[in-house]
Amino acid sequence: MxxxxxxxxxxxxxxxxxxxxxxxxxxxxxxxxxxxxxxxxxxxxxxxxxxxxxxxxxxxxxxxxxxxxxxxxxxxxxxxxxxxxxxxxxxxxxxxxxxxxxxxxxxxxxxxxxxxxxxxxxxxxxxxxxxxxARLFVERLRWEWRPGTPLRAPSGRLEFRPPRDAGELIDLMELVLDGTLDAYSRDDLTRMTPREAAEQQFEEELARYAGPRDWWRIATRPGDGDPVGFVVPAHNGYHAIIAYLGVVPAHRGHGYIDDVLAAGTRVLADQDAPRIRAATDVTNTPMAAAFARAGYETFQHRLDLTWSS
Missing domain, CATH: 3.40.630 (Aminopeptidase)
Structure with a gap:
């Protein structure tokens, strides 16, 4: 040519x-x-x-x-x-x-x-x-956890179990979109309802990751079993990853994200993963701080550009 x-x-x-x-x-x-x-x-x-x-x-x-x-x-x-x-x-x-x-x-x-x-x-x-x-859409931080990094001990404030079914996880994904700081999620919400956005992310992303679904965890309060959040440990075909995690609005502000992230990291560490990776937007400072507290280190940045229709 x-x-x-x-x-x-x-x-x-x-x-x-x-x-x-x-x-x-x-x-x-x-x-x-x-x-x-x-x-x-x-x-x-x-x-x-x-x-x-x-x-x-x-x-x-x-x-x-x-x-x-x-x-x-x-x-x-x-x-x-x-x-x-x-x-x-x-x-x-x-x-x-x-x-x-x-x-x-x-x-x-x-x-x-x-x-x-x-x-x-x-x-x-x-x-x-x-x-x-093409225009710059977002800059992201890429995180990595290595074996030997101390894991946060369970605090006892939350209990963890696999989702009962896809619907339970999608329900929680819909809830955590309220107040999200993630650029892609915020963009989705300009074009669809929170439910539609959650269903699309589940079907097009989470459901297609390798790794058993019994790795996934729902975080609940002891006693009443009220769902607090969730974490999706997975494998993307290259590395073990924390694909998604969140705390529902009703339970934010109590530091539960540290327990939730630690639970997901532990699932993958128990599989002897040689490394665990994740990504957050540069501007999502609360989530970035949670990964840093959990012992993850920034090993790369990622620039995302998009074209308009």
Missing amino acids: PSAPGLVVRPITGPDEVDLFNTLPYLLNDEITGDLDAGRRRPEWLWVALRGDRVTARAAWWSRPGDARPSTMDIFDAPDPGDGRELLRAALPAVSGDAVPPHYIRFLPPDWKGDERARRETESCLALLGETG
């Missing part, structure tokens, strides 16, 4: 060109082959800009296994900004068709704003994506 003199923009031909695609360094490179094997990526979703045999820009999209369309654009590198612009011009419509492109995410070191090279490369890529209509 020629775009400019001496430039070829095209998807890779197959797994045999993964090494070519990985010419440019990025932390997801080691996952590309496994993702292709697992059906999380397709060759037609991995694009390169080439001058001869030199990769001057690239982009990639990701989905859950078996999905017909990608849900995330998670790689875009453009050492040559002009070639990156041409790559986006060709690849975005080819991958997304007439639909709004899926969101773009970029993983960065925690100090990326103070790292001149990382900041320069990131700002260049964001500017190119901005030319196509």
